[in-house]
Amino acid sequence: MTTPPDAAARRAARPVICYPTETLPTPDMALYARARTDLRKIGETLVPPRDARAFRVPAGHFFRIGCVDGPQVGDLNLWNAHDLSERFFSGKTRALHGTHLGMGHRMWSTFPHLRPMATLTHDSLEWYGFDDDGAGVHDVIGTRCDPYTNALLSGGQYHHCCHSNLIRALAAETGQSLAEAEPHIHDVLNVFMCTGFTRDTHQYFMKASPVRPGDYLEFFAEIDLIGALSACPGGDCGAQHSSDAATCHPLLVEVFAPAPGALDGWMAPQPNRYDRTHGS
Numbered sequence: 427m428t429t430p431p432d433a434a435a436r437r438a439a440r441p442v443i444c445y446p447t448e449t450l451p452t453p454d455m456a457l458y459a460r461a462r463t464d465l466r467k468i469g470e471t472l473v474p475p476r477d478a479r480a481f482r483v484p485a486g487h488f489f490r491i492g493c494v495d496g497p498q499v500g501d502l503n504l505w506n507a508h509d510l511s512e513r514f515f516s517g518k519t520r521a522l523h524g525t526h527l528g529m530g531h532r533m534w535s536t537f538p539h540l541r542p543m544a545t546l547t548h549d550s551l552e553w554y555g556f557d558d559d560g561a562g563v564h565d566v567i568g569t570r571c572d573p574y575t576n577a578l579l580s581g582g583q584y585h586h587c588c589h590s591n592l593i594r595a596l597a598a599e600t601g602q603s604l605a606e607a608e609p610h611i612h613d614v615l616n617v618f619m620c621t622g623f624t625r626d627t628h629q630y631f632m633k634a635s636p637v638r639p640g641d642y643l644e645f646f647a648e649i650d651l652i653g654a655l656s657a658c659p660g661g662d663c664g665a666q667h668s669s670d671a672a673t674c675h676p677l678l679v680e681v682f683a684p685a686p687g688a689l690d691g692w693m694a695p696q697p698n699r700y701d702r703t704h705g706s
């Protein structure tokens with residue numbers, strides 16, 4: 427390895443934020459805060475440990491993912507309920523908001539839509555911030571535990587990875603076969619998972635989730651949604667995943683309707699304004 431004589435100067439270039447968010451349309455958090463003070467629960471779905479369930483949330487409603495029994499990480503997928511090709515875009519959400527999501531951040535959808543699907547309106551783990559290892563909760567770094575990477579690294583057949591759990595849940599909700607459902611499964615929001623990058627090798631790491639029973643993450647649905655949530659076989663992800671070793675717990679999804687008139691002034695986000703001519 428040869429280091430050029432001007433290495434220090436090259437390394438001293440100033441970091442520039444790739445996507446400054448000053449011009450992002452900002453959610454009306456005051457409106458959401460008022461609306462969430464008077465909510466009526468209209469449904470709930472209990473996600474069994476090491477399995478997944480799908481659920482639907484109408485636009486203009488809130489949904490919560492709650493820890494009800496013990497520390498547990500959840501892998502969340504979201505789709506436009508009327509068009510599964512519009513789905514959560516983890517990579518662009520990361521580029522816009524950073525590695526971990528918090529209050530006021532949005533879950534953005536794939537091209538050509540690129541609009542907010544859901545807005546984070548409450549996080550009982552907001553206090554966690556970033557710890558001394560550089561870890562935070564609710565990351566959009568990881569992909570989802572899956573049987574292919576597991577086979578690659580360990581050679582085993584493990585079927586209750588989040589990827590397979592999400593396939594079964596989406597298939598059950600939509601009537602699709604497993605083969606039809608699989609291409610719709612996408613990189614997740616890692617709900618309650620505590621993760622970061624190691625300082626020396628910059629590898630993705632996890633540590634035991636700080637979530638406890640009573641904690642929840644709440645979203646406002648900006649469009650009609652189908653969601654699927656997997657209670658990861660890693661449990662609190664403090665040791666390992668893709669095995670039956672970890673203690674696992676259920677997660678509870680609850681859907682709430684705001685009071686009539688509470689959302690006056692709110693409009694569902696429109697599809698992206700780019701004209702899609704791509705220079706032709």
Ligand SMILES: [Zn+2]
Pocket residue numbers: 501570571587588589657658659660667
């Ligand atoms: Zn998982």
